[in-house]
Amino acid sequence: MALGLLRRQRSRNASGAAQGLSVPLPPGAGRYGCEVVDPLGQPMGGAEITVTALDSHRVVAQGTTDPYGLFMATLPPGSYSVMAVAEGLTPARNNVDVAAGAVLPPVRIALLPARQLELPPSGTWLFDPPHTAIRFIAKHVGMAHVHGRFTRFRGGIRIAPDMADSQVSVRIDASSITTGNRTRDNHLRSADFLDVERFPHIDFNSTRFVYRGGSRWTLNGTLTMHGTSRSVGLDTTYLGTVNGGYEQELRCAALAKTELHREDFTLNWRSMLARGIAVVGPTVQLELDVQAMYRTAETPTPPE
Missing domain, CATH: 2.40.128.110 (Lipid/polyisoprenoid-binding, YceI-like)
Incomplete structure (x- = not known):
């Protein structure tokens, strides 16, 4: 069901997505979604997603993408850091602002091949x-x-x-x-x-x-x-x-x-x-x- 909801969101702007969403938002909440893809642009199932509130450092949502690379969370209004991690690939982190009543179109997160990062100096x-x-x-x-x-x-x-x-x-x-x-x-x-x-x-x-x-x-x-x-x-x-x-x-x-x-x-x-x-x-x-x-x-x- 989440997959269908997010696909409908892709075909609409934020306002249209909110109208087409069959699952109501709790009062004062917003909805965030992302699609994680691998280096070839293919859906990345099983990627770990962590959503952290920037003001309190509290993890407010955590889970894994479905087989189609999709993840969705209902969140209170605020600013968040979203981290996507998958084995053998470079983690990706970005920030997102969620407003009350808003259904954000899914953010596409592309994970790149892992590289040996330069280690910290001794x-x-x-x-x-x-x-x-x-x-x-x-x-x-x-x-x-x-x-x-x-x-x-x-x-x-x-x-x-x-x-x-x-x-x-x-x-x-x-x-x-x-x-x-x-x-x-x-x-x-x-x-x-x-x-x-x-x-x-x-x-x-x-x-x-x-x-x-x-x-x-x-x-x-x-x-x-x-x-x-x-x-x-x-x-x-x-x-x-x-x-x-x-x-x-x-x-x-x-x-x-x-x-x-x-x-x-x-x-x-x-x-x-x-x-x-x-x-x-x-x-x-x-x-x-x-x-x-x-x-x-x-x-x-x-x-x-």
Whole structure:
């Protein structure tokens, strides 16, 4: 059905599309659609689409294109960043403004062949918090997904001459968790969940970068949360290096994702359910949208 709707939108202007759309928009909402194609111009099914609000860094829509390369989302009015990612191809990111009552014609996103991006210079890079977001998505038990983020953290990347020996470290203030609901946030900080009084920090320390081709890497490391450490692998897309910012600093960017199982960190959701506590589900999708600033050419000595 979504395919038919988007095809009708192609043949009309924005006003005509709104009239021909059989699925009504919620009051005050707008609709965004895109068509992702591969380097030969063919529809790209299974491409990952992430829509992020530019003001809050919150992921508001996420999914994959259908077999015809189409993706559609109903969104509140605002400005968004849309990222399209597919294995072996260069990620594409663009911005879009959504207005209330508007049905935007599908945006054509062409993914280009992946190329080996020039890696960042060796040295120490520090996360830039205003341009970095640590987000999570969890399914609320019996309800829709819960979107949240951590607002206080620090981290850095030490780029070694051999990228495989590079290191990433992140420390998150566990009490900075926010989902937009004060009651739920207080519960997540309590001894029932993160227990921030006893375990104030969530730490990640990498062990190795593994190259997957194009701009894709796997970042292996150890995540420590709630007093428990587990090995995790982050699917990472390197987005390149640019000069930018107020002081024209050299910056690099990357997007990293992983899935966590709460029981691996002794967060027992079943016992909470037994006591009638409303909690998020047993798996959590974690995403780090990182921008880091170059600070010094010093690099660690790789272990022998």
